[in-house]
Amino acid sequence: MKPSPTHRCTEAPQAGGPCTPGGEYQALFDATDEGFCIIRMLFDAEGQPADGVFLRANPSFEHQSGLRDVIGRHMSALPLAGDEEHWLQVFGTVARSGQSIHMSDRSEPLGRWFDVHAFRIGEPGQALVAVRFSDITHRRRIEERLGSVRRTKTVGVLFWGEGFRLVEVNDGFQEMSGYARAEAVGLTWQQLTPPEFHAVSRSAVQQVMKHGETAPYEKQYIRKDGSRWWGLFAARRVGDEVVEFVLDVTERKRAEEALRQADRHKDEFLATLAHELRNPLAPIRNGLQILRLTLPREAEAPLRTVGMMDRQLDHLVRLVDDLLDIARIGAGKVRIERQVVSLRDVLARSVEATQAAIDARRHRLDVELPPQECHVEGDLDRLAQVFSNLLSNAAKYTPPGGRIRLEFEAQPGEALVGVSDTGIGIPKEQQERVFELFSQVSDHRRHAEGGLGIGLSLVHSLVKLHGGSVSVESAGPGQGSRFCVRLPRVAAPGQAAGGGVEAPRAGGACRILIADDNADAAETLAMLFAAGGHEVATACDGVEAIARVKEFQPEIAFLDIGMPVMGGLEAARQIRGLPAGDRVRLVALTGWGQPADRERTREAGFDLHLVKPLTLEALQDALAQMRSARKGGP
Structure with missing residues (x-):
């Protein structure tokens, strides 16, 4: 138990004298957790320190030193068992020379280690020495148990004292952080931790104060030069201090980030590859469908060849779809419509x-x-x-x-x-x-x-x-x-009201515009529609598509999204801005089919989103939908 804050000088010093803290410092003097005392040194005829008298001590003095009721007592009367000679010499030197001393030393009679800061106050002839000290026995015991760990450079060891300020660091932490010991001592955890990792550090502090130790955490630290490094740390409370152990895992984190980056590049590559493969597949699919429509029924060998090519194309399309799906799943972009x-x-x-x-x-x-x-x-x-x-x-x-x-x-x-x-x-x-x-x-x-x-x-x-x-x-x-x-x-869903209505098939001729920078894809798709009796025009980019809409006045326009000069999205927006732009039914042709892709085409003004390559059935369904919408639209 700390002594009550009622200590006084045994002498009656003048108000504001050197052994009396000023009023504005009294609260600090009494509240600090460090031991603090003022000693008047006594010298013999030869000028050697003979004894010392305690004039004042703060409430923490007893807690830090274990000594009771020292005010007015001589050092020689305290239970120091000969250890007083050592401290007499130390404090006597400070009183004579005026040079302060900061040291760590052990008191054998008390069985404690102290971190001591002694300095002279008042006039030189008064021989008054102020002593600020703290019990560091727990830390020294830890250091003794750590042994060579103090000098190792593979593990950083940090000793946190009151208010989570550093009181000691080992060579490993100095190597990792760039701080010398004297520079590191006194720093807080906030000064060593980037703001975005304060929550992690605060959680660790709370954990160690509540449970005595923390689970391992990873966070970044700030070096002396302002750069950052990654550390894996854990901490344990020992006595009045917290000991933190940290491993520098910066290289591992860099390697992990490199792997993640490579994985992202792989997903992007697979997605791009699948998308690009769909462009040449589209005219191949269209060409096979044209052959199937135009070959005579008695041409058995050519029809078997077309069937074989169509099956192999289906296989290739499935491979491309699988590639794209794997890339989407790896990137977390697959949505399940439940x-x-x-x-x-x-x-x-x-x-x-x-x-x-x-x-x-x-x-x-x-x-x-x-x-x-x-x-x-x-x-x-x-x-x-x-x-x-x-x-x-x-x-x-x-x-x-x-x-x-x-x-x-x-x-x-x-x-x-x-x-x-x-x-x-x-x-x-x-x-x-x-x-x-x-x-x-x-x-x-x-x-x-x-x-x-x-x-x-x-x-x-x-x-x-x-x-x-x-x-x-x-x-x-x-x-x-x-x-x-x-x-x-x-559970089975409730019976749906009404029955489904099948979309009508395309019927009758209509004017169709096809815009695609892949000339083969545009030409083969145009041939398919022309074979069905439709009037078809083509364009190779968005700018030409807008001009064709003005001249040709199509009822339905199929626009590729990734065209040069102007893409399909911008072309759709400008077509919708034309005087009769709302009368055209716009169909997006693209190799991308994710919900986000469909949302972009919808926002640009498209009525339908189709993914390449298209089957004949998909084309017929799209044409039927657009004709039905045109009849009910503006």
């Missing part, structure tokens, strides 16, 4: 999308569905993509004439969908890796058309986004495989 959907509808779409590939390899597909309905919450298109990928994978890695089985089981709380095959199987040691990006089973490349190793990774990511899981089972090479997808079940 609604309650029938699992039967999902699987029906998946079978429809893959039936041609299954038939081409003469596989037998068995579909076994339970009699009761089963509903899940999710994106119908994305879920259909999951099972299409699994069915395509089964068809690819099953020798011609094999069997593929699609089944699902409605269990309480979840639905299980299984896709099994009689294919080449997966070695047990490689089954855990099949869902990793760009991972391929080593023996699969020579058995199938191959791929990029992203299909199953995409399945895993999409199923996870739906709150489900996917697993694989295989007895080994030649034993086939079975993939099992688990999805949370939900």
Whole structure:
């Protein structure tokens, strides 16, 4: 317990004298946590220090020194057991020379270490010495236990005292921070921490004061020169002080950031690659559709060739879509449009999308569905993509004439969908890796058309986004495989009012403008529309498209977004600003299909957003929608 603040000088000094703190300093004198006292030194006839008398001491004196009731007592009368000779010499030197002394020393009788600052006050003849000191026993014990850690440069050690000010640092911290010991002592944690990391540091301070230690944290520190470095730190309270240990992890953080940057570049590259690949795919798709429409039915070999090319183009389009989806998932840009959907509808779409590939390899597909309905919450298109990928994978890695089985089981709380095959199987040691990006089973490349190793990774990511899981089972090479997808079940939705109305097909001729800087894409699309009896005009950029709208007055305009000179977005805005611009139905043609991309085209004034390459069915549906809207529009 600290002594009460009622100490007084044993002498009766003059008001404001050297042993009496002034009124404005009295509160500071009494409130400071450091021990403080004033001693009058006594010298013998030869001028050597013989004793000292305590004239004043603050309330913290007893707490810091362990000595009681010292006012008016001589140093020789205190229980110092000979240690007083040492302090007499120290304080006597200060009183005679007037030079202050700052030192750390140990009092053997008291069993304590002290940080001592002694300085002369008053006139030289008064021999008055003021002593400010604090008990640093805990810190010295820690330092003794640390031993060589004090000198190590791989671990920084910081000793925090009252008010979380530094009272000591080791060589490691000096090396990391650029501060010399004398410069670091007295700094606060706020001075060493950037403002954006104050919350982390404050949390650590609160944690160590409440629990005695902190969990490891990472934050930045400020060097003496103002630069920053990353540290992994933890702290523990020891006695009246807090000891912090910190590792310099700047290089690791730089390496992690470099990896993240490389990963971002990879995602950007994949997204750009997929987008750019869609541009040449569009005229190829259009050309095949033109051939299919114009070849005579008796041209069996050319029609078979067109069919083969169309199937391979479908495969290439799926690869491009998978590339783009993986890039979007990696960048966190995939959105799941959640609604309650029938699992039967999902699987029906998946079978429809893959039936041609299954038939081409003469596989037998068995579909076994339970009699009761089963509903899940999710994106119908994305879920259909999951099972299409699994069915395509089964068809690819099953020798011609094999069997593929699609089944699902409605269990309480979840639905299980299984896709099994009689294919080449997966070695047990490689089954855990099949869902990793760009991972391929080593023996699969020579058995199938191959791929990029992203299909199953995409399945895993999409199923996870739906709150489900996917697993694989295989007895080994030649034993086939079975993939099992688990999805949370939900209650069936209420019966929707009314029935769906199918969009009308295009009928009758209309004026159509096609603007695309890819001349092949524009020409082949124009040929497709011309084959349907429509009047078509083309443009190679946004500026020419605006001029064509004024001259040609199209009813429907298909505008590519990424044209030179002026892109499709700006062209759409200017077309909408023309006197008759509202009468034109605008369709965006682009390789980008994310919700944000669709929002940009909508804001620019487009009525419809189409993603390249387009199938003939997609073109017909788009034309039907735009004709229907034109009839009901302005």
